[in-house]
Amino acid sequence: MTSWEYEDALPTSVVHLATPLLGHRAMMDPELVGALDAVRMQTADFYELWEATRPFDRPVHIVDDYGDDYVDEHCSFKDILREVPGYLAGARSVGLSDSQATGLMVHILKSTEPLHGSSQHNQALWAYGETFRHKGARGEVVDATELQAIAELMTLSGKRDVMDDAAYAHLHATRLGLSTEQTTGLVSSLIARDSLCGYTFEPFNRALQSLVPAPVESETVVSVFAAMLGERPYYNRSLLDGFEDMVVFHGPGRRSPQQLLSEIKRHLDAGMDAADALTEVAKYDFDEQRALSSSGSEVVNPAEEKEKYFFEKDGELEILGLPYRAKRSLQDGLEDLSRIAQANWLSHFEVGEGMWAFDPESETWYSFGGKMELVPGGLRHNLLSYDISALSKEPWVFHVHPLKYVSLIAPPRGQGPNPWVYDRHVESFLLATPSRADYATVEGLRRKALRPYDPRFFIVHELGVTEYSPSDNRQDLADVAEMSRALRDEAQLEFDWHDADSQGLNRRQIVNKLLGHLVSKLPDGFTLAMLDTTDLS
Known part of the structure; x- marks a missing residue:
């Protein structure tokens, strides 16, 4: 012993x-x-x-x-x-x-x-x-x-x-x-049915996760997913991809995930295979959307259907495909978003860009859901447009620039215009500043708004939060969006790295100086300010 x-x-x-x-x-x-x-x-x-x-x-x-x-x-x-x-x-x-x-x-x-x-x-x-x-x-x-x-x-x-x-x-x-x-x-049936199950789990897990946090009937989920997997799940991966897109991009405000699952199961019970059942449901979606568009009707009336569009969720803010709403204080929500922003490749939870609106009056966070896509030179977050003025008179709009994907937007280390020892500083600077897509999102939200509102815009990143206030001039906004990367590159090229080194500045201080240099290049009406998460009020 x-x-x-x-x-x-x-x-x-x-x-x-x-x-x-x-x-x-x-x-x-x-x-x-x-x-x-x-x-x-x-x-x-x-x-x-x-x-x-x-x-x-x-x-x-x-x-x-x-x-x-x-x-x-x-x-x-x-x-x-x-x-x-x-x-x-x-x-x-x-x-x-x-x-x-x-x-x-x-x-x-x-x-x-x-x-x-x-x-x-x-x-x-x-x-x-x-x-x-x-x-x-x-x-x-x-x-x-x-x-x-x-x-x-x-x-x-x-x-x-x-x-x-x-x-x-x-x-x-x-x-x-x-x-x-x-x-x-x-899960065991997926593993047992196919020797190539390792390639099938990614779309399978994405399809399952796309339903969170909607209420669904577990028996229907099991029936539909078993049918989509079929006898050889590897060859049905496209069905799982299609199902995920139907949930995330075709359902919000029009048909709940449970309604989608029930409709698919109805076709399965009628003798269709999974591919035909999904095709039939997707065809109905397309025909309905075309009819609504031709009649001038909106798929969603945000003022009346806010609760239908955003599913209720308890607990922390997270990256999910479906839109949701959560009662959470400003500071608690910022801690959640900071956790996403600071996550690296060893983090196990879902990491992405996402977009949230916070209503200070009701302390409610609204996540717009969507799906992240890797594109040449960076990331793209695809989501459905929404009239944000229906959520709050003074919405605070937050977007995450995650550290995990910084290598997709920054130059390879050792190949930038700055001394190599400052590569991480440049990465932090790029994460802390608005991209072309960020400015384009502002323009889209302004265009979509049907009522007066006074928004504030924020980027959550590894060093804190950057508040950016774009100009009301639409042409200036479009120009800055188009030139955003070039302007940031100029700020790096003109920055005195040796002076920063002689002063012994830390990374946050250097990024702040770069931010100020970038602001000097922007047209009147644009402001940028980096804050601690505890500075917001």
Whole structure:
């Protein structure tokens, strides 16, 4: 019997447990100590987790933003540890004991070959923790039968190298209200039916997530998705893509996701296959839209159908395809958007640009939904136009420039006009300033407004928030939109980088100076100001 084969009365910090395992030298790493200190586990549970992570805990060679490189001996272990507190909190909320939660966590690790690294485990831990959190918020508990079904799904998905994909599918289905039995059955059938399931999960998960946060009938979801997957899901990926677009771009304000699902199921029950059923529904949408356009009718009357267009959502602001509304304070909402803006490629939640309007009077946030698209030279956020003046007399319009995608808009590092050591400063500057699309959005919102309103416009980015006030002159606005990238490039070329270096300015200070230089190039009536999220009032 080893000395750790016992259980503590209460979970405790595991720092003192890790020291003899990792050595005092490793414990000089503040990141490692911080990750360990956040974990509260029983002694026996921690040792079980440690043994399961050892095959993945290999040295990782890291190059930082300034070109310095070093070896992180426990990078993978730290990545896993960071997910443990959230996972355990979610598991405890659905009635799992710490021993059960740890057993499932260890099962995730042991169900995937070490060759695949720890990224799948990190994402799976996060997704299952979120799944449990959503179940717990609804007052649900996970019993032994459900726990076994989840473990069997983990085993199957690990064998097929889709552990993370299956975990995300489980999360999306749970958010839609599907039971554990329905979820594990649907996801397992996708894995079992096709040897190419790894290529099918992306459109499958997007299609599932597109329905959040709308209320839907779980039985209808299972029936329609099973039909769209068919016998060989890989060859039906286009159906899943088409379904997502129908939900996000053809439904808001006209037909709820549940109505769409019911209509598809009606055609399926009549003997149509999934492709014909979706085609028939899409054809009806097109004919209806054409009839409304020819009659001069609006698809949505924003003043009367605001609640129908924006689905009610609890909790934090997030990137979702469907428009939604959430009661949330300004500061809480800004914290949510800052989390999206600061996320990197290691973040597991959905990251995108999005667009929100905040009504200060009612403290309501309205997300316009839509879908992000990668285009040459950057990103594009596609969304339906909406009369924003119907939401508030003084709406605050927010748009996110996420750090995760900065490489798509910035020059390759080391190839810009600035000294290479300032590459990250240039990236921050580009994230903090309006793009052509941002100015074009302002023009579109002004054109769409049917009543007087006084908006404010903001970009949320890694350093805070930039408020930009475009000119009321439509021609000036169009000109600046067209020249926005050229003007930002000029500001960088003319900036005195050596003077900034001699003054010892930090990144935020340099970006502020660049911002001021950019403003000097804009026509009268344009202003830009970078603020902390706590500065807004």
